[in-house]
Amino acid sequence: AQKITQTQPGMFVQEKEAVTLDCTYDTSDQSYGLFWYKQPSSGEMIFLIYQGSYDEQNATEGRYSLNFQKARKSANLVISASQLGDSAMYFCAMREVESGAGSYQLTFGKGTKLSVIP
């Protein structure tokens, strides 16, 4: 079974509108972390936002917020006021503590390609 599932291969959003990118995850760990990364066409992975499994409040970082629903095992990324520069691949990733190796490696989903339309 996939540990991270991103069901939207591609999404379009009008400039200045908000968009939600979906992510569901599968783990039996009690302690884990969820990350979102942005990958522009240049290839570099850029960290956007983090949510810990024990965090009671949804994480926010500027225009990015994470809609964390623990019981549903979902961690959707919300981008408000989309900009043309937001066009990129977006990856959801998970770090597990108990079942993950001691390396704290990240397990990534397949990504969602976001295109912002002027």
Add this chain to the structure above:
Amino acid sequence: DTGVSQNPRHKITKRGQNVTFRCDPISEHNRLYWYRQTLGQGPEFLTYFQNEAQLEKSRLLSDRFSAERPKGSFSTLEIQRTEQGDSAMYLCASSGQLRLSDEQFFGPGTRLTVL
């Protein structure tokens, strides 16, 4: 620029040749990761170093792959007898503290094409 750097950025080679990639992590980071990203997929973990010790290897890392991190600074990833299936983007990442919330800082990647 004090980010993670990788060289070369692009490598084209013929099947059966050996290739070596280099990663220079952020200087104060003692943890270094290699990932492989194929077309249409997210990055997949290959191996992990803490300082100079290689502490974990994925089953994706066949015996044709070897990674080193001498002196706990830069790291190299070598692929021997390359195959067309090795064509991918190879990403290096580093991190400092081993905390659940710590992000990994990624380099720009090395794109390998095996002809």
